[in-house]
Amino acid sequence: EPEVTQTPSHQVTQMGQEVILRCVPISNHLYFYWYRQILGQKVEFLVSFYNNEISEKSEIFDDQFSVERPDGSNFTLKIRSTKLEDSAMYFCASILGTSGGQNEQFFGPGTRLTVL
């Protein structure tokens, strides 16, 4: 069964460093997402991406964040200068469908980011 994969599973970085979290969505999916879950809290939407551009983003997704689909398979989330409060689990998700909100989002296993 196809699945969303994410690397690395755990990333430890120093405050102020740049990190890139990588995701490989399911191959024929068209919409891609990043979500964040601070330890013990709810899952929060960060950004959605379609047709090589951002379609929606939340207030959390400020100028420190960027997303990219550098080739036909990878979908990356970059944090330019990490802060302590960026420590969280980051989930990538993808959807096959083209519209409507009815599609099941397939989530990756997550990358746990720890900022020291």
Add this chain to the structure above:
Amino acid sequence: AQKVTQAQTEISVVEKEDVTLDCVYETRDTTYYLFWYKQPPSGELVFLIRRNSFDEQNEISGRYSWNFQKSTSSFNFTITASQVVDSAVYFCALSEQNAGNMLTFGGGTRLMVKP
């Protein structure tokens, strides 16, 4: 704006008990979709169910059942004869027709099933 509330932060039951997890949502959209996800201790998000706003039929899948009531904006989840393996955090989520598939999650309910 959409909002999902899971009032129960933590529930503890003994194995074989039935348990209901509550979910109340707010939306202005007439077309929306409701989801439940399970997050076991390993951390991944496991999809359980999706319902659209036009389908209020209750659904049963094995020991799991869901009660969708538009009149009270609720989408409750019941586990019958709970098992230790059901121990996890359960999230209810909402997406709106006009909001590009983004999911708004509730705060989650931690279910602990004791042997």
